[in-house]
Amino acid sequence: MHMDILHYRFMQNAILAALLGGVACSTIGVFVVTMGISFIGTCISHAAFAGALLGILLGFNPLVGAFVFSLLAAAVIGPLADRGEFNPDTAIGIIFSLMLGLAFLFMGLMVGPKTQALG
Structure with missing residues:
Protein backbone atom coordinates (compact mmCIF):
# COMPACT_ATOMS: atom_id res chain seq x y z
CA MET A 1 0.00 0.00 0.00
CA HIS A 2 1.39 3.35 -1.00
CA MET A 3 1.17 6.40 1.21
CA ASP A 4 1.09 8.84 -1.71
CA ILE A 5 -1.75 10.76 -0.14
CA LEU A 6 0.57 11.98 2.61
CA HIS A 7 2.60 13.90 0.04
CA TYR A 8 -0.26 16.33 -0.55
CA ARG A 9 -0.02 19.57 1.40
CA PHE A 10 -3.73 19.60 2.31
CA MET A 11 -3.42 16.15 3.90
CA GLN A 12 -0.40 17.25 5.90
CA ASN A 13 -2.38 20.27 7.11
CA ALA A 14 -5.37 18.08 7.96
CA ILE A 15 -3.27 15.66 10.00
CA LEU A 16 -1.55 18.52 11.82
CA ALA A 17 -4.91 20.15 12.59
CA ALA A 18 -6.30 16.84 13.87
CA LEU A 19 -3.31 16.33 16.15
CA LEU A 20 -3.41 19.87 17.55
CA GLY A 21 -7.19 19.73 17.99
CA GLY A 22 -6.93 16.39 19.75
CA VAL A 23 -4.34 17.68 22.19
CA ALA A 24 -6.30 20.88 22.90
CA CYS A 25 -9.66 19.15 23.35
CA SER A 26 -8.30 16.40 25.56
CA THR A 27 -6.52 18.90 27.79
CA ILE A 28 -9.62 21.06 28.18
CA GLY A 29 -11.81 17.97 28.57
CA VAL A 30 -9.93 16.87 31.67
CA PHE A 31 -10.70 20.17 33.39
CA VAL A 32 -14.33 20.19 32.24
CA VAL A 33 -14.99 16.73 33.67
CA THR A 34 -13.00 17.39 36.85
CA MET A 35 -14.94 20.59 37.54
CA GLY A 36 -18.26 18.83 36.95
Whole structure:
Protein backbone atom coordinates (compact mmCIF):
# COMPACT_ATOMS: atom_id res chain seq x y z
CA MET A 1 0.00 0.00 0.00
CA HIS A 2 1.39 3.35 -1.00
CA MET A 3 1.17 6.40 1.21
CA ASP A 4 1.09 8.84 -1.71
CA ILE A 5 -1.75 10.76 -0.14
CA LEU A 6 0.57 11.98 2.61
CA HIS A 7 2.60 13.90 0.04
CA TYR A 8 -0.26 16.33 -0.55
CA ARG A 9 -0.02 19.57 1.40
CA PHE A 10 -3.73 19.60 2.31
CA MET A 11 -3.42 16.15 3.90
CA GLN A 12 -0.40 17.25 5.90
CA ASN A 13 -2.38 20.27 7.11
CA ALA A 14 -5.37 18.08 7.96
CA ILE A 15 -3.27 15.66 10.00
CA LEU A 16 -1.55 18.52 11.82
CA ALA A 17 -4.91 20.15 12.59
CA ALA A 18 -6.30 16.84 13.87
CA LEU A 19 -3.31 16.33 16.15
CA LEU A 20 -3.41 19.87 17.55
CA GLY A 21 -7.19 19.73 17.99
CA GLY A 22 -6.93 16.39 19.75
CA VAL A 23 -4.34 17.68 22.19
CA ALA A 24 -6.30 20.88 22.90
CA CYS A 25 -9.66 19.15 23.35
CA SER A 26 -8.30 16.40 25.56
CA THR A 27 -6.52 18.90 27.79
CA ILE A 28 -9.62 21.06 28.18
CA GLY A 29 -11.81 17.97 28.57
CA VAL A 30 -9.93 16.87 31.67
CA PHE A 31 -10.70 20.17 33.39
CA VAL A 32 -14.33 20.19 32.24
CA VAL A 33 -14.99 16.73 33.67
CA THR A 34 -13.00 17.39 36.85
CA MET A 35 -14.94 20.59 37.54
CA GLY A 36 -18.26 18.83 36.95
CA ILE A 37 -19.40 21.09 34.11
CA SER A 38 -19.68 18.55 31.33
CA PHE A 39 -23.01 20.03 30.20
CA ILE A 40 -21.55 23.50 29.55
CA GLY A 41 -21.07 23.08 25.80
CA THR A 42 -24.70 22.24 25.23
CA CYS A 43 -25.84 25.16 27.35
CA ILE A 44 -23.65 27.74 25.64
CA SER A 45 -24.59 26.48 22.17
CA HIS A 46 -28.29 26.81 22.95
CA ALA A 47 -27.69 30.28 24.37
CA ALA A 48 -25.99 31.20 21.10
CA PHE A 49 -28.97 29.80 19.18
CA ALA A 50 -31.37 31.94 21.22
CA GLY A 51 -29.21 35.02 20.66
CA ALA A 52 -29.00 34.40 16.93
CA LEU A 53 -32.77 34.03 16.74
CA LEU A 54 -33.22 37.30 18.61
CA GLY A 55 -30.86 38.94 16.14
CA ILE A 56 -32.89 37.65 13.21
CA LEU A 57 -36.14 38.65 14.89
CA LEU A 58 -35.01 42.21 15.65
CA GLY A 59 -33.07 42.68 12.42
CA PHE A 60 -29.48 42.88 13.64
CA ASN A 61 -26.51 40.60 13.03
CA PRO A 62 -27.30 37.11 14.41
CA LEU A 63 -23.61 36.55 15.19
CA VAL A 64 -23.64 39.51 17.57
CA GLY A 65 -26.75 38.17 19.29
CA ALA A 66 -25.20 34.72 19.59
CA PHE A 67 -22.01 36.16 21.08
CA VAL A 68 -23.86 38.34 23.59
CA PHE A 69 -26.18 35.55 24.72
CA SER A 70 -23.24 33.14 25.08
CA LEU A 71 -21.38 35.61 27.27
CA LEU A 72 -24.54 36.33 29.24
CA ALA A 73 -25.12 32.63 29.88
CA ALA A 74 -21.53 32.16 31.03
CA ALA A 75 -21.77 35.24 33.26
CA VAL A 76 -24.89 33.86 34.96
CA ILE A 77 -23.68 30.26 35.25
CA GLY A 78 -20.46 31.25 37.03
CA PRO A 79 -22.00 32.90 40.10
CA LEU A 80 -24.81 30.33 40.26
CA ALA A 81 -22.33 27.46 40.29
CA ASP A 82 -20.05 29.19 42.82
CA ARG A 83 -22.80 29.62 45.39
CA GLY A 84 -22.30 26.00 46.36
CA GLU A 85 -25.93 25.26 47.13
CA PHE A 86 -26.13 22.75 44.30
CA ASN A 87 -24.06 20.93 41.71
CA PRO A 88 -22.61 23.14 38.91
CA ASP A 89 -24.42 20.98 36.35
CA THR A 90 -27.69 21.99 38.01
CA ALA A 91 -26.93 25.67 37.42
CA ILE A 92 -26.02 24.84 33.84
CA GLY A 93 -29.28 22.92 33.43
CA ILE A 94 -31.31 25.89 34.69
CA ILE A 95 -29.70 28.28 32.20
CA PHE A 96 -29.94 25.66 29.44
CA SER A 97 -33.70 25.34 29.98
CA LEU A 98 -34.12 29.11 30.02
CA MET A 99 -32.15 29.60 26.81
CA LEU A 100 -33.91 26.77 25.00
CA GLY A 101 -37.27 28.23 26.04
CA LEU A 102 -36.22 31.66 24.78
CA ALA A 103 -35.10 30.12 21.49
CA PHE A 104 -38.51 28.50 21.00
CA LEU A 105 -40.22 31.75 21.96
CA PHE A 106 -38.17 33.79 19.50
CA MET A 107 -38.75 31.23 16.76
CA GLY A 108 -42.47 31.28 17.46
CA LEU A 109 -42.54 35.07 17.20
CA MET A 110 -40.92 35.02 13.77
CA VAL A 111 -43.31 35.77 10.94
CA GLY A 112 -43.22 33.57 7.87
CA PRO A 113 -41.00 30.58 7.17
CA LYS A 114 -38.40 29.65 9.75
CA THR A 115 -35.79 28.53 7.22
CA GLN A 116 -33.61 31.58 7.86
CA ALA A 117 -33.26 30.55 11.50
CA LEU A 118 -32.54 26.92 10.75
CA GLY A 119 -30.31 27.32 7.70
